[in-house]
Amino acid sequence: MGLTTSSTGTNLLNDDIALLKNKCDYTIAIAGNPNVGKSTIFNSLTGMHQHTGNWPGKTVANAAGITKFKDKNFLLVDIPGTYSLMSNSEEEEIARNYICFGDPDATILVLDATCLERNLNLVYQTMEITPNIIVCINLLDEAKRKGISIDLNRLEKELGVPVVGTIARKKKTLSNLMKRVVPLPVLQTMTFTRPSESNSTSWTAKWKTSMLPWPILP
DSSP, rough: OOGGGGGSSSGSSOOHHHHHHSSEEEEEEEOOOOSSSHHHHHHHHTTEEEEEOTTTTEEEEEEEEEEEEEEEEEEEEEEEOOOSSSSSSHHHHHHHHHHHHOOSSSEEEEGGGGGHHHHHHHHHHHHHOOOEEEEEEEEEEHHHTTTOOOOOHHHHHHTOOOOOETTTOHHHHHHHHHHHHOOOEEEEEEEEEEEEESSSEEEEEEEEEEEOOOOOOO
16 A cells, blocks of 8 residues: 555544644644553543544544643544554554654654563654654553563663653553653654655655654653
């Protein structure tokens, strides 16, 4: 499945969710492997303030909701769970296209603390697309029960992006997550060209990249 103009930009969201985006200060994508608690985090943050439907032209469901933090409205978009952005399935195509072209101000990548190494593959792939990511290490309670300890500060320094530990059912940990989302970095629009997969011509798309570094713990 290739990148096309119909799979980019505002065409990625249905009309109801696109209208919500105009009412919010920031848009945050929530991504991750299947079964890492991504949707639990999304539901805990948005509560009943959700809209659901299908991705335009797809049979895959989408969900978006609004959460308010520090007097700012955030549109959270729960993109399909995927192990990779290499576009081997419809879900992977949607996830990659939204991160590339859905124009999110940042992407939260939810990882399973009990199998961190496998989950980091998606982090590295996303970092090649955008620097505006927050790594959320979820299921810390499950990891503790299995005797797994994760040095979040060291991981943050190694990756060079914010890393936050969460237990999706505990609101305090989700508040800590949102604290790392705010303040968002200064953003600048960059333009790139890539050969089309359907013909030999080139086309242009845009993404946002950080002009200033994310705040990294000392």
